[in-house]
Structure formats: structure tokens, C-alpha cells
Amino acid sequence: MENDYVIEMLHITKxxxxxxxxxxxxxxLRRxxxxxxxxxxxxxxxxxxxxLFGLYQPDGGVIKKEGKEVRIKDPNDATALGIGMVHQHFKLIDVFTVLDNIILGAETTKLGFLQKKDAKKQVLALSExxxxxxxxxxxxxxxxxxxxxxxxxxxxxxxxxxxLIFDEPTAVLTPQEIDELMDVMRGLAREGKSILFIxxxxxxxxxVADRVTVLRKGKFIGTVNTADVTKEELSTMMVGRPVQLEVEKTPAKPGKTVMKVENLCVPSRLYKHDAVKNVSFDVHAGEILCISGIDGNGQTELINGLTGLDRISGGKITLCGREITHASIRKKSDAGLAHIPEDRHKHGLVLGERLEENMVLQRFKEKRFQRCGFIKFDEVRKYADDLIERFDVRSGQGAVTTARSMSGGNQQKAIIARELDREKPLLIAVQPTRGLDVGAIENIHARLVAERDKGRAILLVSLELEEVMSLSDxxxxxxxxxxxxxxxxxxTTVEEMGLYMSGAKRDGKEETHHGKA
Amino acid sequence: MAKHNAVSPLLQKSTRPSFLKREGTRTVIASLVSIAIGMALGSVIIVLVAALNDSITMKSAWEGVRLVFFGIFSTGRNALGGLTFGFNAVSIGDMLFRATPLILTGLSVAVAFKTGLFNIGAPGQFLMGTAATLYVALSIPSEKVPAALIWLLAFLAGAVAGALWGSIPGLLKSLLNINEVIACIMTNWIAANLVTWFFDAHNELKNAAESGKIGYVCKTSSNGVVTSKLFLDKIFPGSQVNGGILIAILIAVLVYIFMTKTTFGFELKTVGSNRYAAKYAGINDKRDIVISMAIAGALAGCAAALYYLSGNTEFYWSTYQTLPAVGFNGIPVALLAANNPLAVIFSGVFMSMLNISGLQIKNLTTYNEYLTDIIIAIIVYLSAFSLMIRMLISGQLKLFHKKQKTPPQAASPPDPADEESGKEASA
Known part of the structure; x- marks a missing residue:
């Protein structure tokens, strides 16, 4: 059994x-x-x-299925070999039923007619x-x-x-759902399925894993039994140096209220109801306030409402003593708000423009960067070079690099550099570390804590529970x-937070309350 | 570059890629390549037509091919019946004259493109500009007002009319989120009918003096309002050229400066590249869309103004069934120039050169004007492929390779978004 490999990818070079x-x-991968x-x-x-899926052809190396060499030319070959994948973003058709989605593309038919009853029986058997x-x-x-x-x-x-390949399957789940998924994975493995868990x-x-293969910068670092290693050892293998897994910070010293939100309502873009209902809270100077929750529970709309990207249907926002409820995006920003947006490609950067142009996205009209409507490009360059140096933003050609060609981590660093340097009393950071590597996350967390200690108010929105627990006050x-x-x-504990996130528990009402079935 | 190095050691970090790898170089090469392919294919068609058609000899096909490439230098035939080539002042002057409105409609489309809008409404804006220009140029009596002032007023009227007409799709887009392409097509035909209706009701503007000119509006020269030749007639005697081409070039340079050097140009460009990021940064994207369309419309209006103020063109006012081709031709002009305002000057001249070459083919060979039009259309069509050629050059597109994707930029590791799309593609 020791060498019963179902799939082997040997010396793959691409x-x-x-x-x-x-x-x-x-x-x-063992059976x-x-x-x-x-x-x-x-x-x-x-x-x-x-x-493995046949989307790329390797420049070197072979793939073996049960000891026999195979060539996977396209995804159809992969499917024929019994390789399946759960993508990070699901490939489901929203308006179809569960059954339709399951059988789609692999329908049982008789004389060209769908045999849904048979299919349903099979699906039910599997689910059982x-x-x-x-x-x-x-x-x-x-x-x-x-x-x-x-x-x-x-x-x-x-x-x-x-x-079965699971690609970052837990990113969208609550702690309870994650536990459940782990159980399902164990059950699948017991039944002889082989699972690759990215x-x-x-x-x-x-x-959950029996063994783990670690890659770093395209290189194979090693395959180890999880029983033989510690978390710290794994993270060192992954990053190449010892990593600070915990965020180091002193207790917060909250100061005066920077932003006051009262009974805020923000309409949903898709549906008629409000996506944000009667939300009230204060953010104080010198604290990191975190909005936690499962994706799609109104966090995006809340931030869009606060920053002016979405219109507000009710309530009141006061920033630094000024009411800014219905002010324009620029006025809100001028009133003291910096914003690290959730989607750095959609809102954060103009990917087709140069890094230096992105660095002055909000500021190009300031006296410093323009004279009589003409942009002072040498000033912009100087400013961008300064930010690049101070925030260690790396790119191929420095300030003139097209934003699109930078790596995700450096794109995010550029946005953070720009937003922090605007020195606004309130910083709204939405998923500032999403998709970044451990080194970059470490760096960004340290910066956020440093900004907090300087007395800035930070409103953090994050879906990563570990980040919420370690960073927020x-x-x-x-x-x-x-x-x-x-x-x-x-x-609190992650489990308790999970109960709140799934609607099973809420302040003031201790009885269980199920929102969605 | 040398200047930067002298200013501060920090700036050395911002290196530019070598000449051949620069975006601009690649764009120019791509446009030239696509022009060459277009002309080559046009030649193939000429030969094919001759091969399939008994009445056209291979000799005349060869003449046609030479005219496709060098028609602008054609000086007719010599005593032996062979084609002669040389400096043809009339052809070149006419080419510059015809390039004038093309450059401006090309600019109109390019400016809108930069703001992320497809201005297919240039024909309508051109027509509105035409009507306004002609009305002002013909109805202010030149006995009382200096012709130069009338010229200026007529020119401005054309620009303003175009701007107003262009801003309608802009407003619809920014306020009601109506696709500007649809709104532009609608406003084109509204303009065509409005203009016909307008001239139908203004008999005093129609050319009644010359018989055989029924349906035409008077030339502006009938009121003494004519664009100055600015000595260009000395260089190109006998041609229709006038100072308009210099004005068009000047406008192109101004548009270039506006788009690349000013804060407002930067704003428009940002809205065009990423409207969401522009909004996030506090830029009033809705206002900018209207202004961008207004500028585009003004440029198309200027095209009309310069074309009809030349004094040697007449306007056939019953336009309700046709739209002026010069408006649509702004689209390939802009595409060929990759929306660069300075490059529009050259692509505009190139398009009008094709026009002249077409005339020469029609006049000098047995090919009729319809065939000539098809050949020109093929060249124009392929010219618009420059974007694809550019992607081929920079390796973003592989036509004849196995299914492989290359990360967009080689030097940096693929960013997570690309990784994600890679994963999604594996579905």
C-alpha cells in the first residue's frame, strides 16, 4: 500500500x-x-x-496515472482520468436546481430525453x-x-x-462549516478517494491532511507527513524564513471618536431591500475596529456607503465632527478618510496606467502636482519614487511600471502606500491582505498596527478569522x-464568533435563530 | 533620461525599456505591418479579379497593384501607354485636403475611446456641424461683416453644434446608463433628418444660380467666406488644398497636449481605463463622460466646418437617407493610430491617400469604381487589425501555437488574479 500512487507528477518543469x-x-498522491x-x-x-488539468503542457517531467505514463492535453483528458476539482469560486448556475447543476454536462439520457429520475436516485444515494x-x-x-x-x-x-482537488475550499465558510467540510473530506478519503487540498x-x-507538499517560488521544497511537523516548521518551509505568525501589538489606547455612524441604511444593488440595516457604531482614534462576517452579509455595501461609492438610504455619518452623510466621494475623502478598497483591480488601481499615476490618483489636482491644469510630471515622479522607497514597493521599472505588470502583493503595497501617505485620521481597510503571501501579510499587519499606535482610527473589514482575532481591538x-x-x-473564541456569523447567536437575543436554511 | 539621472539618484530606478520593447514603438510597427498586409491583400484581390474576368488583362492587374502602393505618385500615362510616376502636386494637395476632415473625425473617435466611449456618432455630429457652419457662413452678409470674422464664427458654430450633439449620448450614458453606441446611432439618423428638414425650409441657402446643382447648398465662397490657402497652393498648385490641414494638425497637437499633459486629460484617461477606480478616487466620472463626448462632438463639428469652409465643396442637403462616410471613417483612422492624437495625423493622411489611389485606379485602369471601393475597404479593414498585430508582436497572442497561456508580464510572478483566472479556465 505504501507506494499505491493514483497520480504522480514527476519532475514537472514549466x-x-x-x-x-x-x-x-x-x-x-496516494490512494x-x-x-x-x-x-x-x-x-x-x-x-x-x-x-494536471491539461491547461498547460509541462516543459519537462511526466505525469503517471496508477504507474502508467499519461499525457493530459486538455481538461477533457483530465476528466477522463477521473480528476475533478472544486474551484474557489463555484461553477454553478444560480437559477438551476441542485440536481440540474449536478447532472449538467453528464446527463443520463434515453433516446435523447433526460432521465432525471434515475439521476436523482443516484445523487441521493451519493449524498447519503x-x-x-x-x-x-x-x-x-x-x-x-x-x-x-x-x-x-x-x-x-x-x-x-x-x-478530488479542493482549491482553497474554506475561504468562504464559517468555522462550523469548515469543521463539517473536514469531516466530509475524511469520509471521502476513507471510501478510497484521493484528495488534493490546496x-x-x-x-x-x-x-485534516495526511501529508503535505510544500512549494516555494516555483521550487519543490519537500513532502512531509503532517504528523512529523509543527505549524511553525511548515510556515518556515513555505516562506523560507521563520515567520511571526502572531501579530505583535500592545493594548489599544482608544482616543476620541473619529467617525460616528448612526442608523445607517444602504440599499442593495440587486434587490429591493436594504443590504445594510440600521447600523450604528463609533470608530475611535488609536483602535482597530474590525467588521467581521461571512462574505455577502452587507460588509461591502456598508463600506461603499461610508466611502460614497454607493448611495445611502438612511442614517447619518459624522467624520471628525463634520456630517458627511451624503457628501461626494471626494468630499468624504477630503474630510479625513483614506480607503484601501476591497477589490484592488476594480477600485484600487488603474491597471493600464503607470505606477506613478496611480500614486497620485486622488491628489493630482493638488497644487503640488499641477500648475494651471498642467500636471507636473517631475513632481509626480519624485513623489512616487519616494513612496516606492519608503514602502518597499517592488516593480520591474520603478515609477513607470504599468500597474498591471506588478505582482498582487506589490500592487497592494502601492495602494497602502498611497492611502497611508494621505495621512487621514480614518483609514478604512477592506481585506487588505487578501490573496497575499505570508511575508506581505506580516508587513501589512505591522503597518496597520503602527498606524494605530500613531493615533489613527482604523476600520478593518476582513473575512479571515485569524486576521480578525489577531489584529483587531x-x-x-x-x-x-x-x-x-x-x-x-x-x-471571545473563533467558535463563538462563528455562531454570530451564521446568525445562530446575537447580542440581546440569546435564543438560536436560523436565518437561512 | 539623461536629465532625470542628473536630478536625483533616486530617479535612476525608473528605467525605460529598450527602444524595440517600448509600447509606442510596437504600436507604430503594428500599424505599419497591418497597412502592409492590407495593401498586399488588396493587390491579391486585384490580381484575382483579373484572373476571373476576361475583360481585365494581367497587364492591367499589374498596373492596379502598382497604383495600390504608389497611386499617390501617379502622374498618368506616357506616350507609350505605360504608367508614369513622380511628384504629383495635385494628388498630394488633394490628399491633404481630404485628410483634413478625416484627421478631425479620427480625433473625435480617439478622444472618446480614451475615455472608454465608442463614438460612432461622428457622422451625426459632422452633419450638425455642417448645418451650423453653412448657416452662419452663408447668412451673415459679408458686405457688412469681415469675411475672416464670419469664417471664425462659422467655424465655432460648427464646433459648438457638434459638441451639443455629441453631449446628448454622453448625457444619456451618464444619467441613464444608456449604451452610447445605441444612442449615437439614433442621434446620427435624427441629425440626418433634422439637417434635411432645416435646409428644406431655408431656400435662401440653396444653390439656385447654377442649373444642375439642385439639392445643393451654396458654397461658402458665394458669400466670400473661404479658408485661407496659407501659401499651400504655391506648393501644390492646382489642388484643392487649403490652410485647413494646418489647422487640423494644430488641433491634433493641442488634443495630444490636453490628453497627456493636463489634469483634465488625466482624469478623462483614468475614467476611460477604469471607471470604478476613477470614481473611487473622487473623480466625477459622470460629468467627465459628458464632457468627453462633447469634446468628441466638437472635433467632428470642426471636421465639417473645415471641410465646407474650404469654399470648394458643396453640401447635398437631402441627407436623410445617407450618413457622411467621413464620420464613420474616423473609426479606422483612430484605430490605426491606436488612439494617439499625433498618430491620427498620419493615419488620416494615409486614409485619404488610399482614396486618391482609388481614384487613380479608377481613372487609369479598367477597374471600375465599385471594385476600387472594395479594395480600399479591404485595406481599411485590415488596417484596423493593428491591435491584434501589436499583441502578436508583444507575445500576448499566439495564433499558431498549442493551447498555452503566457503570463502578461514576464518579469514578475503571476499575480493572484491571473492565477485565479487560470484556475477558472480549468473548469
């Missing part, structure tokens, strides 16, 4: 112009094991999986066998994200896939557009 995305990487693939962004995990309870007649848009993930898993099982979360690897949990609880990170 080169793109100027970069070796995969350099002699070997990954051997019935949960194998984690660990690495930072840009480590080559995605390239490796794309090779693996403990994946779903309502097959419900529409995808009506079920929770955790349920949708189960549908994705059933999709793979329905296609009789033997090799992640950068060490806790989950320790909890106060936590507000949002559920279905309302703030359902205020927690002290020193006294």
Missing part, C-alpha cells in the same frame, strides 16, 4: 518567459489520502494544477453515502455557500471522479446587513 513557474516539482499542497501566492500551485445532505430540488441562489460547496463535491462524485492555512492542514459581527454582536477579541 517555464514562462522570464520565470520558472514550476521547477522540477514532484507530487505523488485514499488527503494530501495538502501548500505554498504562497506565486509559489506555483496554480501552474502545477493547470498542468458521503453525508452530503442537500436539498436536490432547491435552486442554487436560495442555498448557503456551504451547501453550494457540497453541490460541487457531489458534482465530482456523480462523475465518478477518483481524484491551501495556505496551516491549521487546516494540521487538522474590537470586533463587530455583521449578519444579513445588521450588526449582531460586539466582541472583544481577547475574550
Amino acid at each position: 517555464e514562462f518567459p522570464g520565470i520558472k513557474a514550476n521547477d522540477d516539482i514532484t507530487l505523488q 485514499g489520502e488527503i494530501h495538502a499542497l501548500l505554498g504562497e501566492n506565486g509559489a506555483g500551485k496554480s501552474t502545477l494544477m493547470s498542468v 453515502k458521503y453525508g452530503l445532505k442537500v436539498d436536490v430540488n432547491a435552486k442554487i441562489e436560495d442555498i448557503t455557500v456551504g451547501m453550494q460547496q457540497k453541490v460541487e463535491i457531489l458534482k465530482m462524485l456523480y462523475r465518478k471522479n477518483e481524484i 491551501t495556505h492555512k496551516l491549521n487546516e492542514i494540521m487538522a 474590537r470586533i463587530l459581527v455583521m449578519y444579513e446587513g445588521e450588526i449582531v454582536g460586539e466582541l472583544d477579541p481577547k475574550q
